[in-house]
Amino acid sequence: MSLPPLPDMILEPLVRAALMEDLGTYGDLTTRTVIPAGTRYAARLRAREAGVVSGLQIARIAFHLVDPSLRLTTHKSDGDPIEAGEVLMEIEGEAAAILSAERVALNFAGRLSGIATMTAAFVAQTQGTKARITCTRKTTPGLRLVEKQAVLHGGGFNHRFSLSDAILVKDNHIAAAGGIRPVLRAIKAQASHMIRVEIEVDRLDQLDEVLAEGGADVVLLDNMDTPILREAVRMTEGRLCLEASGNMRLERIAEVAATGVDYISAGALTHSAPTLDLGLDF
Incomplete structure (x- = not known):
């Protein structure tokens, strides 16, 4: 179901708190240790099963809070039906930033897409x-x-x-x-x-x-x-x-x-x- 997105400023505190929880007091220790500074990569957020997507707006906010310079291309919108294997979003930029935001973005998108999918089944x-x-x-x-x-x-x-x-x-x-x-x-x-x-x-x-x-x-x-x-x-x-x-x-x-x-x-x-x-x- 296509809906106008909520203003980012309403969602940012929620996403920021989740990132602070995940990054802890010293940031992403693994990435800081093993990924050379300046390493750039492209990543794809992909559906592994069919459903209805929700939380892509939050995923985008998570990536941009970690690094505003990340380049995001969205291929689906919240409320869209999705099939297994479909690419929902592409992220390009510093590998360290992508990795540091990955879990929060996926936690929100996976959880919210599950709710949207179950709701669609009831409807x-x-x-x-x-x-x-x-x-x-x-x-x-x-x-x-x-x-x-x-x-x-x-x-x-x-x-x-x-x-x-x-x-x-x-x-x-x-x-x-x-x-x-x-x-x-x-x-x-x-x-x-x-x-x-x-x-x-x-x-x-x-x-x-x-x-x-x-x-x-x-x-x-x-x-x-x-x-x-x-x-x-x-x-x-x-x-x-x-x-x-x-x-x-x-x-x-x-x-x-x-x-x-x-x-x-x-x-x-x-x-x-x-x-x-x-x-x-x-």
């Missing part, structure tokens, strides 16, 4: 329905922005970026506040009209309460089996946006999408996606 299961695939806040600490961007590159949609984005009432909020009706009444009394409200239910009688009380824009249908999801869609009759969540495995997505829910959220997109195999070859 493919929703064809012919209105359901959209969305991620959750189950992200790697510190990497939420780029992991959620990778979900977009895979054709998915983003849920909240932080607790301050919207009101999402979970089961523990309901228990602590004394029930669904007290929660929704508190929201109607206190929340800004600019804030979207989502509330989680795991039983149809709870959905009935939400529909009767009002005050929510979205209902999260948590850990419901497919027939119950279908009944929830029938009960709601389009009055609220419905999000199915919990135990959303790839093999289940098509049947869940067919129930008529609006969104399917899957934490697995960001917490369980396998890294896509990418390599850098001189």
Whole structure:
């Protein structure tokens, strides 16, 4: 999925921190020892398996933070489908700089491409329905922005970026506040009209309460089996946006999408996606 890139200045601190972690206190000791100064090389960042690429912008930032004079030629853009063996980027310049940035560039690109690839597989299961695939806040600490961007590159949609984005009432909020009706009444009394409200239910009688009380824009249908999801869609009759969540495995997505829910959220997109195999070859 082709998207405008984020401004480099937003991503640079994240990439810089990863480079500082990897370079340590003395830099790339191996390269400093064995590569003569002035040695120049050309390298290719290549896909070793098929998927959807993400993280090339970050890889470019990593190489240029180490050495702004490196010459980079990109052959793919974040969000593009890729095949095994395809060259994604070529890097020319000081061999020492290329080697020093290599691992950080590959770590980001491989991790994010894995997320984009898994997301694309989930999205493919929703064809012919209105359901959209969305991620959750189950992200790697510190990497939420780029992991959620990778979900977009895979054709998915983003849920909240932080607790301050919207009101999402979970089961523990309901228990602590004394029930669904007290929660929704508190929201109607206190929340800004600019804030979207989502509330989680795991039983149809709870959905009935939400529909009767009002005050929510979205209902999260948590850990419901497919027939119950279908009944929830029938009960709601389009009055609220419905999000199915919990135990959303790839093999289940098509049947869940067919129930008529609006969104399917899957934490697995960001917490369980396998890294896509990418390599850098001189």
